[in-house]
Amino acid sequence: MHDWLDAVKWDAKGVVPAIAQDARTGIVLTLAWMNDEALKRTAASGLAHYWSRSRAKLWKKGEQSGHFQHVREIRLDCDNDAILLVVEQEGGIACHTGRARCFYQRLEGGKWHAVDPVLEDPRNIYGHGG
Amino acid sequence: MHDWLDAVKWDAKGVVPAIAQDARTGIVLTLAWMNDEALKRTAASGLAHYWSRSRAKLWKKGEQSGHFQHVREIRLDCDNDAILLVVEQEGGIACHTGRARCFYQRLEGGKWHAVDPVLEDPRNIYGHGG
Numbered sequence A, B: 001m002h003d004w005l006d007a008v009k010w011d012a013k014g015v016v017p018a019i020a021q022d023a024r025t026g027i028v029l030t031l032a033w034m035n036d037e038a039l040k041r042t043a044a045s046g047l048a049h050y051w052s053r054s055r056a057k058l059w060k061k062g063e064q065s066g067h068f069q070h071v072r073e074i075r076l077d078c079d080n081d082a083i084l085l086v087v088e089q090e091g092g093i094a095c096h097t098g099r100a101r102c103f104y105q106r107l108e109g110g111k112w113h114a115v116d117p118v119l120e121d122p123r124n125i126y127g128h129g130g
Helices: A036-045 A122-126 B036-045 B122-126
Strands: A016-022 A028-034 A049-052 A057-060 A069-076 A083-089 A105-108 A111-114 B016-022 B028-034 B049-052 B057-060 B069-076 B083-089 B105-108 B111-114
Touching (some): A028 A049, A028 A083, A028 B016, A036 A057, A036 A069, B028 B049, B036 B057
Parallel strands (some): A016 A083
Antiparallel strands (some): A016 A028, A069 A083, A105 B069, B016 B028, B105 B111
C-alpha cells in the first residue's frame, strides 16, 4: 500500500532525521525526527509532523505555537535515510526560543554565539506556562 | 580546552547529524554525521570532516572525489544536538551519484522520483573501481 514509506531506511528506533528548509528564504530552520506515521501524516495533510524522541510522541509542528509548516516538497536523500522538507513557515518563527530558526548559534573564536535575534518572546508564543 | 566541543550533546554513539548547505545557491546538499574529532578537524582545517557510521571511520569530504566542502559557517541548533555547515561545494557536486545534492528524490503521486540531473558520471569522479 505504501511502498514509498517502506523505501525509507528507518533506523533501529524507527526514525530518520528530517530537515526543514524555508521555501522563501532558503534558510535551514530545524532538524527534527520522523517515524513512518509522522511522514505519512505529513504527506497526507501538507503540514509537517514529527516524532518527538524525548516525549515519545507524534507531534504536529505548530500545534501549540500556531507556527505550522506548510509543506511544498518532500525529498529523500541518496541513502534513503534522511528527509528534507521545503516549507512555508507560518509566523516566520520555527524555533521555540522565538527565533526564525533553531540554528542560531555560530562558532566564532572557539565559542558558540547566539547570532540571530529573538523575534517574539516565547511567553507570548506559548502562553503563561512559566 | 574545548568547551565548545563539550557543549555539543553527542548521542549515545558519540555522534550528531550534520547538515551541509551550499553558501551560494542555498540548497541543502547532504546530511552526514559528526563525532567530536570530525567537528574539531572541520573547525581547525576549514574543510568538512564527517564520521562514517557504516565504515566506522573519520572521513574528509572530497578525499576521494576532490569535491571538498570549504566551510564558511558552523552552526549549532537550540538543543545543541544538530550541526549546520554553510559550505562552498568544490566542483558543485556533493552526492556520490554525481548530482549537486543528495536530496534528489522528490515525493510525487505516492512515489519517489529522481528529479535532479546527474552532472558527472560517478565512474569519472571515483575512477574505475567498478
